């Protein structure tokens with residue numbers, strides 16, 4: 169990953185920023201994170217250019233004979249190509265920012281940080297994993313057991329069955345569940361994900377399959393076999409998602425969701441380990457399910473480090489907690505699924521998660 173060093177932060181200014189952040193009300197926090205996400209999409213090209221400038225500076229520091237060799241093997245052309253494809257990507261990021269801005273008044277776009285730029289780049293990779301044929305293989309591995317479990321529900325019953333998918337990211341899993349005939353709600357907190365997903369959901373912005381294209385891997389120079397794979401262009405979407413009475417997007421914090429209805433299924437995929445307090449997350453899944461309702465989970469346990477998470481549990485501990493909260497994990501449902509997560513399938517490395525799958529029933533008398 170490229171480094172972004174253009175916004176230095178010292179410890180005391182970081183502490184002040186944290187104190188200020190904690191003092192904000194939830195509504196102002198949400199408004200600010202949305203503004204930050206919009207600004208990051210808007211400034212994607214400009215911020216990426218600063219990055220590329222830094223890369224050029226590093227290259228210029230080497231001796232003349234090495235620069236000559238770099239030139240001969242095409243490294244300078246490669247940096248120029250990165251600038252070109254960043255411009256192509258910025259067509260999408262600018263449209264996403266513009267669409268998100270259209271619905272809001274009084275927004276002041278502040279210059280984003282390196283972390284915000286990283287979030288934009290990761291949203292673009294997610295967009296490709298969820299909504300292109302390039303991502304189909306990875307999706308089929310992580311979706312299979314979840315969709316197979318739900319496919320046991322008789323088709324004629326499905327439109328009366330409510331499914332909630334918290335931490336739904338770019339929404340493909342939730343949309344697939346909706347396409348099977350279930351009454352489905354996707355829920356996502358991050359505006360980086362939500363504004364990119366709304367761009368796909370909009371018939372004006374995304375009127376047809378394969379309408380857009382991106383160079384999603386261009387910013388990751390490591391582990392590339394060739395510049396052709398690095399800069400490859402991928403079209404999306406491979407299917408057209410639309411909201412309806414049976415497919416909703418609930419934007420906001422899952423822990424604050426207070427829907428009057430209870431769900432028959434809550435499906436968490438690569439989600440529970442993003443919790444700052446896993447006990448609150450499992451309690452909320454339990455609260456939102458009807459008695460006898462089922463929680464389906466797939467994922468690793470990659471806790472947010474740096475003591476940010478109140479508890480960093482082992483799998484055994486997660487299952488003890490689930491039992492305490494009022495779930496019965498079905499031992500026959502449990503399996504390990506080796507899978508990747510927003511991988512570049514052409515790269516020279518693989519990061520395999522040994523993700524755990526299980527289903528758990530809410531005990532009938534545990535409300």
Ligand SMILES: C[S@@+](CC[C@H](N)C(=O)[O-])C[C@H]1O[C@@H](n2cnc3c(N)ncnc32)[C@H](O)[C@@H]1O
Nearest residue numbers: 335336337356357358420421422423437438442
């Ligand atoms: C690791 S990603 C997984 C996304 C998606 N489930 C997938 O498998 O591609 C976790 C997602 O959960 C979201 N998330 C984390 N905490 C959340 C919360 N409290 N409410 C709703 N979404 C949350 C994050 O913004 C992120 O999009």
